[in-house]
Amino acid sequence: MPTTSDYEHMLRGAALRVTRPRVAVLTAVYGHPHADTDSIIGAVREDLGEVSHQAIYDVLRALTAAGLVRRIQPAGSVARYESRIGDNHHHVVCRSCGAIEDVDCAVGSAPCLTADDDHGFTIDEAEVIYWGLCPACSTATSS
Amino acid sequence: MPTTSDYEHMLRGAALRVTRPRVAVLTAVYGHPHADTDSIIGAVREDLGEVSHQAIYDVLRALTAAGLVRRIQPAGSVARYESRIGDNHHHVVCRSCGAIEDVDCAVGSAPCLTADDDHGFTIDEAEVIYWGLCPACSTATSS
């Protein structure tokens, strides 16, 4: 797990100013993979005390734009954030409870798949979401 | 393109009552692939006159639950609906303008991919979204 000073270096490396909210958001995203904005707000406030939700939204957008975190949003879900970047991994999502787990990409680099007919689009990423039921929901449903 | 009576048979086949709003929504979804709810509301009203937006939401949910239409929602987009079902095809989405096109699935039946490590999930579908730029946005950006 990276340290505070690691986070500061990441921010400087991305030409972003180092602020307490930004470090706290990075810490939260690294510590809580796939957390939604609300959970991140909660984690940041536990760390720093009151911080405006607008600040968190701004920070998450800046970090996402800088490529320091990745934003994912399966259908029907609010935005979620994760720190694993650059490995083009995928996700398995539970249809019932929304639980998310990482799934390694067999290929690794994006785009890991190529479209049969790209309709002239310039494709840079193939996002895969595996839909199903997590172990807990699977048991609850079948019994 | 299916006829009104085809739509009626589809509805009955799914144990759904045949109503004018439902037939109109089916017509709209077949006629406007990847349309969002608002566009569908517009198309239905052009067909039937005033229909409440709530009715359209209800109908779309019923049709989706019955498997007569498929709901897709790429990250950052509102819900969109399409009539191609059962062939597990995928989509290419423009990051800039949100345009969507169909991409045939090489495998055909769901799930067309298998996860390396499914974390114990029971997976029934692998959804693939190809992200990139459509021809128009690609030209506009590079020039």
Next chain:
DNA sequence: GCGTCAACTTGATTCATTCAAGAAAATGGG
């Protein structure tokens, strides 16, 4: 230290979607 510009605070707003209660209409039995 000091100024500048980015980042944060405060407060309001948007808009897709859902909730709720009552009216209308579609199927099936009489």
Next chain:
DNA sequence: CCCATTTTCTTGAATGAATCAAGTTGACGC
């Protein structure tokens, strides 16, 4: 064919994630 039942539609309000806007604070470079 007509009525009862159940679903569907209408009307109107509410929810909640996310964004917008204006002003204040604070980080970095000199």
